[in-house]
Each structure stands twice: as C-alpha cells, then as structure tokens.
Amino acid sequence: MPHLTPLGTLRRLPHLYPGGVIDLHTHSTASDGTDSPARLVEVAARAGLTTLALTDHDTTSGWAEAAGSAARQGIALVRGAEISAIAATRGWGTGVHLLAYLHxxxxxDLLAETERTRDDRESRARRMVDLLSEDxxxxxxxxxxxxxxxxxxxxxxxADALVAAGAVRDxxxxxxxxxxxxxxxYVGHYAPDAVxxxxxxxxxxxxxxxxxxxxxxRGRVVPDSMIEELADAGLAGLEVDHRDHTPDTRRRLRDLAGALGLLVTGSSDFHxxxxxxxxxENTTAPEVLDAIAEQGYLEVLR
Structure with a gap:
C-alpha cells in the first residue's frame, strides 16, 4: 500500500473565499485513494479546507466513515461519487468521468449501473493480472x-502491486x-453511456x-458537441479548474459553461x-456549492 499522506507536513491553505475553501473531487481507499475516508477528512481539515466532497469511483461505501470524521473535524461534507461512463458522438468516443453529488x-437505476461497473472492474482486473503474471x-x-x-x-x-514487486517506481x-x-x-471495462x-x-x-x-x-478531451449533448440531458456543470487543464483550456471551458448555463467547479482530484x-490546489466558489446543494436530493453535512 502506498504511504499515507503525512499530516504534520500539510501546508495550511489561504481562505480564498469568504465562504471557505471548498474541494469537490477527492478519493479514498474506497476506490483508488491511499487514505481511508476518515483520514482523508482529517487531511482536508489539517490543510484548511472547510468543505470536502468524497467522490470515489462508482461507490458510496466511504460515506458513513467520512461523515463521522467530518463531524469530529468540524468541516462540511458533500457526499458524491465519480461515475465511469462512455461518451460517443460523431465518430468520437472515449471513457469519461461524471461527478455525481448529493444523490x-x-x-x-443508478445503483444497478454502478454495481455492474464495479463487478466488471473486478473481472477486468483479474484478466489484466493474468496477462501481467506472464511477464x-x-x-x-x-x-x-x-x-x-x-x-x-x-x-x-x-500499479501499486507492480510497485511493491519492484517492477516500476510508482x-x-x-x-x-x-x-x-x-x-x-490493457483490458477495458463496462461503463454506461454518458448521456x-x-x-x-x-x-x-x-x-x-x-x-x-x-x-x-490523458487523451480525454471531450468535444464541445458532446458537452452540449450532456447539457441537454441534464448536466449541471463542468470541472474547469483542474491540474490537467492548461490556462487556455480553462478559459475555453469557462466560456462554454457560460454559453450553456452550466456551473463551473474547481477541485484537486486528490488521491x-x-x-x-x-x-x-483548485477550489470551488461558495455560490457554486450553494447551487449544487439547492439541486441535490441529500443535504450537505455541516
């Protein structure tokens, strides 16, 4: 298992917004993060965050543990998940990720899709390990x-198993x-259609x-036409401020979000x-979180 995040070395973040520091995309050991849900919340609190979203891949299994830790640490928790999907339009197609908040x-229906995806992820992992074990x-x-x-x-x-075996550095x-x-x-896995x-x-x-x-x-630039199709289906926003986006990409996505009436979020994708x-390292404005909270089935835990 990779090393845990060292709590004593965390840099306190400036409070960029009057409403606090809000990170809406993180992962725990419930999927591919290296900190337990409880420790992840502690890491967030030590770093100065006031609101954290737990968005593990295709699962909500970390929610209860994270909620208990958030209450102890005194920070707000947005319960979410990162849904695997396949987007295709006009001859273009690739895997995309959809952040689902407060569902x-x-x-x-959603539970059936995430369970099917998780089951196929396990079958895929077994096939990949079988292939890797040959070399x-x-x-x-x-x-x-x-x-x-x-x-x-x-x-x-x-990858972590390969690191432990000495096959790669990280x-x-x-x-x-x-x-x-x-x-x-490489073996692919099932994911639902993005729309x-x-x-x-x-x-x-x-x-x-x-x-x-x-x-x-990552080779995952989603065409504007696909984003427009997702917006027509009910997409609420775009994660614009992300370390994988250049300044030019952020400007383009902001303009597109404005044209389509979509929310703009920012987050770390911390693992x-x-x-x-x-x-x-990237954050979301409080008014955007308010808009998300107004639309969600669940409440933000405060």
Whole structure:
C-alpha cells in the first residue's frame, strides 16, 4: 500500500473565499485513494479546507466513515461519487468521468449501473493480472494486498502491486508504460453511456458535473458537441479548474459553461500518495456549492 499522506507536513491553505475553501473531487481507499475516508477528512481539515466532497469511483461505501470524521473535524461534507461512463458522438468516443453529488445512494437505476461497473472492474482486473503474471512477478493476492475490503478495483491497485514487486517506481511509471491503453496488458471495462449516466444521476436526485473534460494529457478531451449533448440531458456543470487543464483550456471551458448555463467547479482530484495532486490546489466558489446543494436530493453535512 502506498504511504499515507503525512499530516504534520500539510501546508495550511489561504481562505480564498469568504465562504471557505471548498474541494469537490477527492478519493479514498474506497476506490483508488491511499487514505481511508476518515483520514482523508482529517487531511482536508489539517490543510484548511472547510468543505470536502468524497467522490470515489462508482461507490458510496466511504460515506458513513467520512461523515463521522467530518463531524469530529468540524468541516462540511458533500457526499458524491465519480461515475465511469462512455461518451460517443460523431465518430468520437472515449471513457469519461461524471461527478455525481448529493444523490440517493439507493436509487435502483443508478445503483444497478454502478454495481455492474464495479463487478466488471473486478473481472477486468483479474484478466489484466493474468496477462501481467506472464511477464512480471504479480498475482491476484498481490493486488488484493493493495486494497481494503469493498474497494472499487482499478488499474491504480495493479500499479501499486507492480510497485511493491519492484517492477516500476510508482503509479505514474506504471500508467505511462505497462498499464496504458494499447499495451498487451490493457483490458477495458463496462461503463454506461454518458448521456444515460447523466439522466440516471438526475433521476437519483443527484447533481452531475463532468470531471476534467479538457484533460488532453490523458487523451480525454471531450468535444464541445458532446458537452452540449450532456447539457441537454441534464448536466449541471463542468470541472474547469483542474491540474490537467492548461490556462487556455480553462478559459475555453469557462466560456462554454457560460454559453450553456452550466456551473463551473474547481477541485484537486486528490488521491493521497497515489498522485501528485495536492488537496485544495483548485477550489470551488461558495455560490457554486450553494447551487449544487439547492439541486441535490441529500443535504450537505455541516
């Protein structure tokens, strides 16, 4: 397991807004983060955040633990998830991520989709480990050693197992070389259509925001035409301020959000020690959080 975030070295963030410091995209050990939900909240509080969203991949299993920690730490919690989806339009198609905020976790349609995605993620991970084991000293048990019970399995956990085996230095090297699409070890997994996912989040009372839509380094630049289609389906906003977006990309996405009447969010996409992203490095304005809270089925826990 990668090292936990060292609490004693966290830099206090300036309070950029009168309403506090708001980070609406983070991950815990319920998916591919390296801090437990409780520790993640503690990390956020130590860093000076006043509001944190927990958005693990295709799961809400960390919500209860995070809520207890948020109450102890005295910060607000936005309960959410990052939904895997496939977007396709006019001959273009790729995987995208949809941040769902404040939805009903028991809504049958959305729950069925996330359960199907998680199940297929596990099958995919098994297939990838089988392929990798032909060339690297890695087993299924090695992967499970990098996870917690109930974790949404993904390539980051395979990367952690490869790091533990000495095959690569870190997750970044694993993704850049062994685990990227196009290698013989890469296997895809099921994800719902993005338009259907937006509608499912809305049906569950949630507020859907498209995560890092201009992340060209990941090969995931979502065309404006696709964003327009998602907006017609009920998309609420775009995650504009993200470390994978250049200044020009941020300006373009802000203009597009304005034209489509979408909210603009900013967030860290923090994964603990699993990525270089620093908690609170990009933030969301309080009035945007207010708009999200007004639309959500659940309340922000304060």
């Amino acid at each position: 009903d976790p028991a809504h049958p 690297y000293p890695i087993t299924w048990a090695d992967l499970l050693a990098q996870t917690q019970p109930g974790t949404t399995l993904g390539r980051p956990h395979i 997750r970044d090297e694993a993704f850049a070389t062994i685990l990227r699409p196009g290698t013989r070890y 259907a996912a937006v509608r499912a989040v809305r049906a569950a009372g949630g507020v859907p925001v498209l995560a890092h839509p201009g992340a060209d380094a 603990g020690a699993g990525k270089q992203n620093r908690i609170g």
